[in-house]
Amino acid sequence: MMNRRAAIVLLVVGGWLAQPSAAVAQTIIIKAARLIDGRGGPPLEPAMVRVAGERIAEVGSTIAVPAGATVIDLGSATLLPGLIDLHTHLTDRDDVHWEAALTTTTPPEAALWGARNARVTLMAGFTTCRDMGPTWPYVDVELRKAIDAGAVPGPRMLVAGNYVSSTGGAGDARQFSIYLDVPLVRTLADGPEEIVKAVRTNFKYGADFIKILATGAVLSKGITPGAQQYSDAEIQAAVTEATRWGRPVAAHAHGAEGIKAAIRAGVRTIDHGSYLDDEAVALLKQHPTTFYVPTLALGSYIQESTTVPESEKARGRVVNEIAVGGFKRALAANLPIGLATDAPVMPHGLNAREIEYRVLLGEPPMHAIVAATSLNAEILGMQDRIGAVTAGKLADLIAVPANPLTAIGTLRDVRFVMKGGTVFKDELSPRK
Numbered sequence: 001m002m003n004r005r006a007a008i009v010l011l012v013v014g015g016w017l018a019q020p021s022a023a024v025a026q027t028i029i030i031k032a033a034r035l036i037d038g039r040g041g042p043p044l045e046p047a048m049v050r051v052a053g054e055r056i057a058e059v060g061s062t063i064a065v066p067a068g069a070t071v072i073d074l075g076s077a078t079l080l081p082g083l084i085d086l087h088t089h090l091t092d093r094d095d096v097h098w099e100a101a102l103t104t105t106t107p108p109e110a111a112l113w114g115a116r117n118a119r120v121t122l123m124a125g126f127t128t129c130r131d132m133g134p135t136w137p138y139v140d141v142e143l144r145k146a147i148d149a150g151a152v153p154g155p156r157m158l159v160a161g162n163y164v165s166s167t168g169g170a171g172d173a174r175q176f177s178i179y180l181d182v183p184l185v186r187t188l189a190d191g192p193e194e195i196v197k198a199v200r201t202n203f204k205y206g207a208d209f210i211k212i213l214a215t216g217a218v219l220s221k222g223i224t225p226g227a228q229q230y231s232d233a234e235i236q237a238a239v240t241e242a243t244r245w246g247r248p249v250a251a252h253a254h255g256a257e258g259i260k261a262a263i264r265a266g267v268r269t270i271d272h273g274s275y276l277d278d279e280a281v282a283l284l285k286q287h288p289t290t291f292y293v294p295t296l297a298l299g300s301y302i303q304e305s306t307t308v309p310e311s312e313k314a315r316g317r318v319v320n321e322i323a324v325g326g327f328k329r330a331l332a333a334n335l336p337i338g339l340a341t342d343a344p345v346m347p348h349g350l351n352a353r354e355i356e357y358r359v360l361l362g363e364p365p366m367h368a369i370v371a372a373t374s375l376n377a378e379i380l381g382m383q384d385r386i387g388a389v390t391a392g393k394l395a396d397l398i399a400v401p402a403n404p405l406t407a408i409g410t411l412r413d414v415r416f417v418m419k420g421g422t423v424f425k426d427e428l429s430p431r432k
């Protein structure tokens, strides 16, 4: 509390000055054996980073330590930018199927578990998450506000608010008895007019972007994952309206036709993108503002789950095998490939498994690290603030004990986390 009050006082004082934070910001010097800065160049060894307030002020092998600076010595660790996950559901639990959650859980429960999952995700080194929609609409907006206000620890969040899905489609969670309804949940929109209304409603209630379900899904009783569920005109209606608001659309899309329709409509991301074929790869090359964002490591977690029905596990087995083929096709074509997990389909906090799995599938470690940092930042349109350890960026920094270029699994062992210049975790430095 004292710290937050002090920060507010500084902000007020800063308001009176011509150059606000520079004169008053707290200075922290971080030292580590190595820095991978997120841009793909060779590591800097050794590395020092000067943090002033919430931003990175200077990066080098040896930099001057200003009087009064706090020095955090991370020893033999490797420093990296905070990792970014483009597809999470932080307010959903690992151990409850999202459809069942509508009849067995409550929105306050989702908020509390969301706070828990946000903390776990931040402590795992993910300092930014694009959250792809809660089971209970708009709980994600409240979680984002609570994190931004400093009430609970968590990643910077960009939130969808509420799925935009067709009746009987992948986002139609109310696929139980027709005599049962959940009046709080209004996720469905059919036809361009209803979709425009859904887009406007989401932005009214605080969404940062639109999540549209262009095809069926694995964890759903609706239309099959390979099938396109929204027409070309419906997807276009979502993109046209969101564009008026200056905000992007993320399309959940497994099937090839849905992928292509979404690319042509101008969505920002193709999430999952499982049935990515050569034509889709060529289309992505023609539309450089649309990015492929696969979710690959979740396959084995679906098979091990105790809450996913066998019918959906069967869908998962088919789709995952095809999805791995799509990823290898994209890799061979040298497409930029965003990094995402779909947690809690894999448990919250294990997000770095996706990076590890992609390396196992043949992606070079540096390429996968760039995907999780500077490329993901570019996909979010936040490359001016996050995704790299360079002067001027927000001080989102993590450290792992080994060198991920030779031991990628070390990314699951994050020992130091700083977000916006505030240390949230430090199990490395001797200063305690």
Ligand SMILES: [Zn+2]
Pocket: 087, 089, 132, 342
């Ligand atoms: Zn998802």
